[in-house]
Amino acid sequence: MRTRPSILLGRDESDGRFSFRYLTSRPPVKILAGFSIFYLLLIQYYSHANYRDPTSYFFDPTHAYERMYSADRIREADAFIRSAELLTSGPTPSQQPPVMCIGVATVTRRGEQYVRRTIGSLLDGLTHEERHSIYLDILIGHTNRSTHPISGEKWVGTLPNKVLTYEETDFSRIKEWEAGGWYRNKTIFDYTYLLNDCYATGAKYIAMLEDDTLAVEGWYPRALEALRNVEAKMARRIGKKWVFMRLFYAEDLFGWNSENWPTYLFWSFVTWAITSGSLIFARNRSRSLQNFLSNESMLAISGLCIPALVALFFASGRNSIWPLAPGVHEMNKNGCCSQGYIYPREIVAPLLERTDLVTDWLVDMMVEKISDQEGWIRWARAPALLQHIGTTSSKGYGFDNTAGHLWNFGFELYQKSHLGRSHQ
Structure with missing residues (x-):
């Protein structure tokens, strides 16, 4: 009579082969199977949680640029500009000197003119005292002002404290720049011309904003609070000067920078060594772990699991792992771009x-090159107080793609409070 071969622990004793039951009972296989499920769940989570992080492998540009808070803020800014059409006189003169002069230079863009929303969002929600402390200075950057679509709109005569013209400048040179398309030279001139005009008001702070930005509701008191924090930090840095505080920055430059790869490699190795060493120590101290954490198991953990988790850590995105904490931060590098700077009065003359x-x-x-040469410190307020909403560049067609993707993703996380001031 033929006897049926017995199977012990999954091993077929008749020929020494391993059965599936034996294979799945092995600790390394259990570890890798459980880890694979856990890893897939992590990937699924990050694909939903980090799709708006431009430094992440899971970044999804088809949905990341959705206007969430800014869509509401645009409607409020538009409503403010429409209401300004009913005004019959200009603003009440600012206090002398004003706390802040805001300079906005604007030129005609192809299609939509964003400057209306820029001005509307800056002024909407200000208290009477706040508006009284601001001097709004607008430069329509054309030798023939009537070529700009906003030149005949009523709010241009009622909302700004001043509409700056080229009458007291080298008019012929500006016309030459316009005719020749020398936008870089003219942009620098417009910026410094307006900055100098704001400086002449005696304002303590000078904010220079581009004409395609959108300000969060309540931006002004937040900016003043941030400026006080900057000054408190600078008071402890004897002999140092600061040049500006950013109201906008592009987060896609905050990723894992290639020049820091030795640091990343070092800490990755430290993480691997500490984790592996801790498991070996625990195995040696616990008899119950000795079978489970066999040499094969340790090879699976140290050779596959830990490196895979380290790789996922970097793939998840630096902004998601280490976001900027609310407050002011020194930002001397990777702080693009010039959508909104606030300068302290004492730095303007040396800068000009x-x-x-x-x-x-x-x-x-x-400004960055001058600051690097002089050792001036640059600060940024987080979260950003401005959003860049322009999709057509004032510099020409070649810059449209860049303009459309110049975005602060954190700005869209603001929420409108029931008290009428946005909060985060």
Whole structure:
């Protein structure tokens, strides 16, 4: 009579082969199977949680640029501009000197003119005292102002404290720049011309904003609070100067920078070594773990699981792992762009002395280079108080793609409170 071969622990004793039951009972297989399920769940989570992080592998540009808070704020800004059409006189003169002069230079863009929303969002929600402390200075950047679509609109005569013109400048040179398409030279001139005009008001702070930005409701008191924090930090840095505080920054530059790869590699190795060493120590101290954490199991954990988790850590995105905490942060690098700077009064004159209208550069490049040369500190307020809403560039067609993706994703997380001031 033929006997049926017995199977012990999944091993077929008749030929020494391993059965499926034996294979799945092995600790390394259990570890890898459980880890695979856990890893897939993590990937699923990050694909939903980090799709708006431009530094993440899971970034989804088809949905990340959705206007959430800014859509509501645009409606409020539009409503404010419409209501300004009913005003019969200009603003009450600002206090002398004003706390802040806001300079906005605007030029005609192809299609939509964003400057209306910029001005509307800056002024909407201000208290009477706040508006009284602000001097709003607008430059319509054309030698023939009537070429700008807003030139005949009523709010231009009722909302700004001043509409700056080119009458007291080198008019012929500006016309030459316009005719020749020398937008970089003219942009630098417009910026410094308006900055100097704001400086002449005696304002303590000078905010220079681009004409395609959108301000969060309640931006002004938040900015003043942030400026006080900057000044408190600078008081402890004897002999140092600061040049501006950013109201906008592009988060896609805050990723894992290639120049720091030795640091990332070092800490990845430290993480691997500490985790592996801790497991080996625990195995040696516990008899119950000795069978489970066999050499094969340790090879699976140290050779596959830990490296895979480290890789997922970096893939999830630096902004998601280490977001900027609310407050002010030193940002001397990777702080693009010049959508909104607030300068302290004492730095404006030294800055203007160092500007150059001939060099072929952009405003942010100019200010950054001067700041690097002088050792001036740059600060940023987090979360950002401005959003960039322009999709057509004032510089021409070649910059439209960049303009459409110049975005602060954190700005969209603001929520409108029932008290009428946005909060986060």
